[in-house]
Amino acid sequence: MIYLDNAATTYPKPASVRRAVADALVRYGANPGRAGHSMSLAASEEIFRCRSAAADFFHAPGPECVAFTLNCTNAVNYVLKGLLKPGDHVVISCLEHNAVYRPVHALARRGVEFTEARVFPGDNDRTVDAFRQAIRSNTRLIFCTHASNVWGIRLPVERIAALAHEYRIPIGLDCAQSAGILPVDMAGSGFDYLCIAGHKGLYGPMGTGMLITPNGAGLETVIQGGTGTESALAEQPAGMPERLESGTQNMPGIAGLRAGIEFVRRRGPQVIARHETALLRRIYRGLSSLPGIVLYTPEPDLRHFAPVLSFNVAGLPSETAARGLNEQGVAVRAGLHCAPTAHRFMGTLETGAVRVCPSAFTTEADADGFLRAVKRLLRKNSGPKD
Amino acid sequence: MKGRNLLEKRGIQCSVERIPRSAENHGCGYGIYVPGDPDAAERVLRLAGIPLLGREERGVGR
Numbered sequence: 358m359i360y361l362d363n364a365a366t367t368y369p370k371p372a373s374v375r376r377a378v379a380d381a382l383v384r385y386g387a388n389p390g391r392a393g394h395s396m397s398l399a400a401s402e403e404i405f406r407c408r409s410a411a412a413d414f415f416h417a418p419g420p421e422c423v424a425f426t427l428n429c430t431n432a433v434n435y436v437l438k439g440l441l442k443p444g445d446h447v448v449i450s451c452l453e454h455n456a457v458y459r460p461v462h463a464l465a466r467r468g469v470e471f472t473e474a475r476v477f478p479g480d481n482d483r484t485v486d487a488f489r490q491a492i493r494s495n496t497r498l499i500f501c502t503h504a505s506n507v508w509g510i511r512l513p514v515e516r517i518a519a520l521a522h523e524y525r526i527p528i529g530l531d532c533a534q535s536a537g538i539l540p541v542d543m544a545g546s547g548f549d550y551l552c553i554a555g556h557k558g559l560y561g562p563m564g565t566g567m568l569i570t571p572n573g574a575g576l577e578t579v580i581q582g583g584t585g586t587e588s589a590l591a592e593q594p595a596g597m598p599e600r601l602e603s604g605t606q607n608m609p610g611i612a613g614l615r616a617g618i619e620f621v622r623r624r625g626p627q628v629i630a631r632h633e634t635a636l637l638r639r640i641y642r643g644l645s646s647l648p649g650i651v652l653y654t655p656e657p658d659l660r661h662f663a664p665v666l667s668f669n670v671a672g673l674p675s676e677t678a679a680r681g682l683n684e685q686g687v688a689v690r691a692g693l694h695c696a697p698t699a700h701r702f703m704g705t706l707e708t709g710a711v712r713v714c715p716s717a718f719t720t721e722a723d724a725d726g727f728l729r730a731v732k733r734l735l736r737k738n739s740g741p742k743d
Numbered sequence: 744m745k746g747r748n749l750l751e752k753r754g755i756q757c758s759v760e761r762i763p764r765s766a767e768n769h770g771c772g773y774g775i776y777v778p779g780d781p782d783a784a785e786r787v788l789r790l791a792g793i794p795l796l797g798r799e800e801r802g803v804g805r
Binding site: 392393398401402405419420421586587596 | 794
């Protein structure tokens, strides 16, 4: 199989991740952060090591700023619903995933207002200006994707953060598509909330995510429950990370996530990003030479794009094209990718698109094999119809 | 564990362990056991901005 659905979740996972998950089930089989016996404490230590690794990786002030979540969507919900109240206004971008778009719409029904700032691919000045224009006197938060999960379009988040702080507005980022690939410097750029998927560019298992913030104590909690601390109190503890971590943790997943972060650190996020971009450019050039292929974005470069690309086969529904590729052993994702706003932006809301995303493990042979499969699909599609 | 790591880096022997429930700590919590000089440990933790919820002597109570 040629797996190019890494934007959904990376596959394969590194051997070190698979080993860490299996080892955790044996060595850290007790509930972390609850009991005082040795295996429980050992499990807590392992979770703390992952917290520390994540804090270092994203330049967070400390490991206590890292709260583990089920996925990036949970982390986004914790921020939006924990911060925004009726009468507040939030600025989002026109490229958001439903992880952002749906909770914002749910909040809008309760009196929260929002504005979609337009993104101008390749023109960061205009994009930042669009965010500036969207700010109002009651803007309580700017929250946007770091990179579109459909088109790879990268937002100038460091500049948007500077803008937000100019107006004393906190900024949150959806890093689902960027963590582990694009640089994310919490301390250096002044990001207030980082929402991270553990199972994509960080190569952890599915069911892992993180909310990284020094401001967790100020968030209203979406979920309350047992934390293993201050158990006699009816109120959720104020301290991080337990404020945002109710219930038993995904111990094997977190152990795997730590191994994933170490894998990315060892290989180097910049090396991975360059590798993936080179492959995507190879794919882009191959696709652009084929009649009947519709491309929507310019040839990707890391300055303006994360290594994700979507296209269509003219006259063929995206789902049919993806099925045709699957029949040839190529795994890609078609449809709307849970991001209708991003498709509306590009005019593909009706058709969807076929998305391609390489990983650290994708090879040139995979890219060429994908292009051959697309050529066969085109030939088949251009043949006589029944 | 952040506090424990900090103390160990400063050469102060310590370990994380469960602490008995009391009116002050509301129970189900963890503490750092410092067999040597707890005053020095407390200074290190306070200087690092790590909040101290209380201090107890092992086996004696508060």
